[in-house]
Amino acid sequence: MDLIEVHDLVKVYLVGDVFVHALRGVSLSIQRGEFVAVMGPSGSGKSTFMHILGCLDRPTKGTYRLEEMDVGHLSRDDLATIRKKKLGFVFQTFNLLSRTSALENVELPLVYDGVPSRERRRKALEALRAIGLEDRAHHYPNQLSGGEQQRVAIARALINTPSVILADEPTGNLDSETGAEILGLFQQLNQERGITLVLVTHDPDVAAYADRVIHFRDGRVIQDVLRSTVHIK
Numbered sequence: 001m002d003l004i005e006v007h008d009l010v011k012v013y014l015v016g017d018v019f020v021h022a023l024r025g026v027s028l029s030i031q032r033g034e035f036v037a038v039m040g041p042s043g044s045g046k047s048t049f050m051h052i053l054g055c056l057d058r059p060t061k062g063t064y065r066l067e068e069m070d071v072g073h074l075s076r077d078d079l080a081t082i083r084k085k086k087l088g089f090v091f092q093t094f095n096l097l098s099r100t101s102a103l104e105n106v107e108l109p110l111v112y113d114g115v116p117s118r119e120r121r122r123k124a125l126e127a128l129r130a131i132g133l134e135d136r137a138h139h140y141p142n143q144l145s146g147g148e149q150q151r152v153a154i155a156r157a158l159i160n161t162p163s164v165i166l167a168d169e170p171t172g173n174l175d176s177e178t179g180a181e182i183l184g185l186f187q188q189l190n191q192e193r194g195i196t197l198v199l200v201t202h203d204p205d206v207a208a209y210a211d212r213v214i215h216f217r218d219g220r221v222i223q224d225v226l227r228s229t230v231h232i233k
Helices: 046-053 076-086 102-112 117-130 146-158 176-193
Strands: 002-015 018-031 035-039 061-066 087-091 164-168 196-201 212-217 220-226 229-232
Touching (some): 018 061, 018 196, 018 220, 035 046, 035 176, 046 196, 146 164, 146 176
Parallel strands (some): 087 164
Antiparallel strands (some): 212 220, 220 229
16 A cells, blocks of 8 residues: 655755756655665755655645645645654654653653643653663663664654654764664564654665665656665666
8 A cells, every 4th residue: 555655746946046956757656664765865856855755845746645645735734733643753863852851852742742641651651662762761862872862763753653754864973883773773663563664865775774765866766676676767
């Protein structure tokens, strides 16, 4: 079943007096339960593509369907609801509140959703348990290693049981060993819990953890690799 479907996706920005074509007619689908890496050099369109999938930006032209809902041209309020209910985000910078414990950081999306405190705590502890960090629940970010902070960010992304987790260069601030641990965790969440993952990276070693790699260049998909099968476009 297609979880994400985009057709003829175009995004044009006006930068000063110049029109910049970030996406030039991208069409693809992502099935529920896939682990997909999106690769490409700077300016290839991969980040713009991620922003549209994350409902952080709208396409200039084309359609984006998430769970068969056309979300490409929804209002800001509706897009915010989609982000809250259906999407989880993991970024290169962990974006944790420094004066807030790991548990409270994970709880944060539920606070905005009006969930009672006891239920928030239960769900946050469950999310921390899922990523092997329950024993660090009451530590603050400055008491955690970089890898532990990223695990907290992943737990926060899981808290609302999203349809898909979008990860933007999630190992960019980590050393290679810690990065491998985080990527192994993503694999585990995908394989054992069936979580759909879309990961943006410029690093082929990072992309190798995914089951499918989509290559962007000059705003177009130029290659779509599924396991050992290569589809050239």
